[in-house]
Amino acid sequence: MFYDDIKMKLSMDPRAVIGDDPLSQSDESVWKQHFCDNELKAVITQDVVRTFPDELYFRDKDVQDTMVRVLFFWARSHSHVGYRQGMHEIVAPILFELFQDRRFAPKELSQILKYVLDDDYLEHDSYMLFNAVMRGLERFYTTGEIVPTPSGRLPTSKTVHNPNEVIRYLDQVKEEFLVPLDHEVASHLASCNITMELFGIRWLRLLFGREFTRGEIPHLWGFIFADGPSLPHIHFIIVAMLISLRNICE
Structure with missing residues (x-):
């Protein structure tokens, strides 16, 4: 096995x-x-x-x-x-x-x-x-600031110069999807100095697990994984959640 x-x-x-x-x-x-x-x-x-x-x-x-x-x-x-x-x-x-x-x-x-x-x-x-x-x-x-040792031990403080993948992805979601779909929400976040990583890192790393009840997670994940383990459409969930929050506040 x-x-x-x-x-x-x-x-x-x-x-x-x-x-x-x-x-x-x-x-x-x-x-x-x-x-x-x-x-x-x-x-x-x-x-x-x-x-x-x-x-x-x-x-x-x-x-x-x-x-x-x-x-x-x-x-x-x-x-x-x-x-x-x-x-x-x-x-x-x-x-x-x-x-x-x-x-x-x-x-x-x-x-x-x-x-x-x-x-x-x-x-x-x-x-x-x-x-x-x-x-x-x-x-x-994967972060750009902390690198695990080759043997899989605890991360060290060694610095590398490759960009942080999750921040780059969130910036891409904002520019390519949020801005065209809801420019007002994107502008409001910018005016409040709220960056995408402030909430987006938690959303992605926990796969929205803290934004829904534990009982709702299997249904959400079932929808997400229907497109395959590479999560090709997860950006749409991020955008939908931001737009839904805007609608709640109106």
Whole structure:
């Protein structure tokens, strides 16, 4: 299994490696990687335990541990991005909907559906779906100021000179779509010194998850993903939300 292969590759026990010094600072040291991994897991856990605080499902320790593992192994497998705050709010609805599929499945299932809804693969399925979603969202989590280390450890403060992808995208949405469709809203934002990234970064990175109730998220995401994981039409949702806010204020 793909997910099992990732877990096996990234879960090496440093005590099983002969001759590796726990105090070594070498990038090749398994012990150093082990300590960095623990630090990364601690950062992820801080976010996970705060996920949807009013929902009992996410207070379950096993659920939280599953989320931490999914996020950790994804971050380590995508070292050019690493883990960013907000990713836990993407994996949470995915995990919950997969759990609901199993919970409300009919008692009589075909052999294929029994395999698809096997509880033993809930974590595997969560990882694969999260990975698919992140294909479209990954660029919005990449920043120009902070770069993860090549091994997927915690980000450093190293500065690079490539432009911030999410800000560039939001500027494009404003100039190519918002201004032509509703110049008055665009002008009002400019006159109030409200930049698109002030709200747009949260909208994109959380896939509008905080702008709607948790129960509405699956319906919204179903609409978004109908066009594919690259999210080719997500800019229309941004523009529609801005125009709808204008209509509410009128």
